[in-house]
Amino acid sequence: MPSTLVRPFLFVLAGAVALAGCNRAPEGAAPAAATAATPTTVATPVPASTHDFVPGIVGGDFAEHVRVLASDAFEGRAPGSPGEEKTVDYLVSQFKAMGLQPGNNGQWTQVVPMTETTANEDTTMRIVVKGKPHTLKFGDDMVIGTRSGQKHVAVADSDVVFVGYGVDAPEQHWNDYAGLDVKGKTVVILVNDPGFHANDPTLFEGRRMTWYGRWVYKFEEAARKGAAAALIVHDDAGASYGWDVVRGSWSGAQFDLRASDDPAPRLPVQGWISGAQAKALFADAGLDFDALRAAANKRGFKAVPLEAKASVTLDSTIIEKSSRNVIAKLPGTERPDEAVVYLAHWDHLGKHADEAGDNIYNGAIDNATGVAGILEIAGQFAKAPPKRSVLFLAVTLEESGLLGSKHYVAHPAVPLKDTVAAINIDAMSTFGPSKDIVVTGLGNSELDDVLKTIADKQGRTLHAEATPESGFYFRSDHFNFAKAGVPALYAEGGEDLVDGGAAAGRKAAEDYTANRYHKPADEFDAKWNLQGTMQDLDTLYEVGRVLADGTTWPNWRTGNPFRAARDASRPSASK
Incomplete structure (x- = not known):
């Protein structure tokens, strides 16, 4: 997860680089917590919720999703743990309540075998x-x-x-x-x-x-x-x-x-x-x-x-093991065989049984916020189904090398040639509204043009990640779609905050990186400023709505290494 929460301080906080998962460590590196997560003999009950969810993108609904998913009851959402069972059950129940359909050939989940x-x-x-x-x-x-x-x-x-x-x-x-x-x-x-x-x-x-x-x-x-x-x-x-x-x-x-x-x-x-x-x-x-x-x-x-x-x-x-992706679908009204995909990884680092004190890595920002984000966007789409289908994909094993999304791309519920684009949400900003949007890999695809049109109306500017030499574009789940030729967007709220400017944004990000990133302290906070989070979700929803109601097939820019795969699968996209 190379979020704007983390990215500007990669070299300043060099010690944090060694932390595995979420794209800080090399892909394929297994985080210690993924293997340290130990099922408990007595499951912690899921926190009771009396929240009345409503359709659309709503701050209170978003906060409740994060509160539940990042609660101690979910034990850090480690693949293969009791936390996985609770996470999968929660996501399926929410998608069902919105009226969405199982997205994997009549199934809500997709088994991801792993070695x-x-x-x-x-x-x-x-x-x-x-x-x-x-x-x-x-x-x-x-x-x-x-x-x-x-x-x-x-x-x-x-x-x-x-x-x-x-x-x-x-x-x-x-x-x-x-x-x-x-x-x-x-x-x-x-x-x-x-x-x-x-x-x-x-x-x-x-x-x-x-x-x-x-x-x-x-x-x-x-x-x-x-x-x-x-x-x-x-x-x-x-x-x-x-x-x-x-x-x-x-x-x-x-x-x-x-x-x-x-x-x-x-x-x-x-x-x-x-x-x-x-x-x-x-x-x-x-x-x-x-x-x-x-x-x-x-x-x-x-x-x-x-x-x-x-x-x-x-x-x-x-050792052979397995985990699960969760897939929900909102069928298109006119071109249901074509789909826009929203994705976020549900897994985090689990429970470290050998650590004293708070040993649950709750993963509130990383990435309960992203999962809550696709739930809210799904609710907004459900209010007025689009012409193309929209798939909502909550993937596993991101922290272990993007394996859940990699498996999905190898076994897609919608053929990749019929997948219009992928929009990834990984660790959302909770610091308030920003004047900018960070696009990791800015300039790679025509999706930037769609995003810019929407950002211009909001008075927000687009800019690339701070350290493009670090290759962050290749370290989150959208990359597996990109590699297969599907144009993929990874954009999020920037650090130039409306209240306090870039200095305030950098200070907040530095505090998160130093004190909560991949630590038990990454927990839900009712005091978060979700105004910017809602704006970011609105922005990403609008990008998907333009694509889902349109007929265009965005492509990679000329010279991009992923363009050949797109052109081969959908020659019309190159015209």
């Missing part, structure tokens, strides 16, 4: 460079794992190749794998984009990270090319976090979808290598790592084989 993989941290990797052996220790020199679902994987005497940024981007006229066969080999890859390290605005998007800069893409591309293993070279600036975050986030239990349920290619072995170790390996191979990194920032770079062989045997503990 928990824990690598043996005594594992070492052996790389022999020109006859000189190097033994890389887990945690100190490298951190590796497998997404194969296999308890035992081995790579033996694999040729090592430096492939620059590991990018094959036709629209950027860039291919680090050109003329290269890496089948069975170990590829060494730089993190982020060429434009970032070169500080060159003419390369990709300069210092703003693109999809090609994300480590997820790099591993998937290496898998598509047939590599046996891939190691990303860590550097603090390029990753936007230190080695301690890599070590902490990639150690221990890692959650993923089952390989059989995930169409994305997977490597037998993938992970990170420290910058110091990479430099040492390259030096022993007679290569200057810094010079090669500089060369990799230029068009026409050719991959460089190292006179080296890599070997590793990796044993892991594999």
Whole structure:
């Protein structure tokens, strides 16, 4: 959840970066609380509610949803816990009361099978460079794992190749794998984009990270090319976090979808290598790592084989589990087979049984507010059903790597080619109305144009996230839709508050990040100023209403890496 509540202070509050989940830690990293959540023998009763809900976007209704979902009775809403049962039951009951229909082929929920993989941290990797052996220790020199679902994987005497940024981007006229066969080999890859390290605005998007800069893409591309293993070279600036975050986030239990349920290619072995170790390996191979990194920032770079062989045997503990997405549908009156999707993640970090004192991570802002938001928007749509259908998707396992939304995209209730757009709500501002709207990934899609028209009428301005080089667009649930070609919007109230300006907004956000983000103190507060929250929900509702009552098919901007998937699934959108 890279909310405006958190985003401006990412580097100031570096310690908070190490917290897992909600896009602070690398995707795929399992938060400690997700595994620490322990069902209680005596369930805490759900807090009684005498609230009389009314149709539409109403502050009192929104507050009541958050109060209930973030109550101790829901135990932090950890997947697989009693809190999941209560959350799912609550959401289904609310959607039913609004008159919505089950959105998953007659079902209210969608089972999300998942795999928990824990690598043996005594594992070492052996790389022999020109006859000189190097033994890389887990945690100190490298951190590796497998997404194969296999308890035992081995790579033996694999040729090592430096492939620059590991990018094959036709629209950027860039291919680090050109003329290269890496089948069975170990590829060494730089993190982020060429434009970032070169500080060159003419390369990709300069210092703003693109999809090609994300480590997820790099591993998937290496898998598509047939590599046996891939190691990303860590550097603090390029990753936007230190080695301690890599070590902490990639150690221990890692959650993923089952390989059989995930169409994305997977490597037998993938992970990170420290910058110091990479430099040492390259030096022993007679290569200057810094010079090669500089060369990799230029068009026409050719991959460089190292006179080296890599070997590793990796044993892991594999456990199969499952959770659920909740899906509700409001059928369209004229084009019911086409749909706009609103989504928010319902999961949080659960209950830490081994912690003294308040050990329930209630997740009020993150993300009971987002779930309450889609409930309120659903109620507003129900007052006057639109021409296209609207789907309301409450996804699980965001805190464990966006897995619920990833599973939905692989098994959509409405075909992705018929999905008009996705609108994501993740951690809403409760600091009062703002003069601005933050659009994470501003400029990527034509959805910005729809939003701007509505914002202009409100006298609000749009601007991008404060640190686009950190790749926040790729760290929340909308990204899985984007990756599949569906235009996706992630917009929220800004920090330039009507009352107090940017200084007041920054102070409030800093206080939240330091004192409540991913802490038990993230609890419902009846004193919240929800005036801006309601304005933000009205804004996002209007975006969806324009799309749901219209006939247009928004697309990605020319040059965006997701446009090809959209054009392939819906050629008319490219016209």
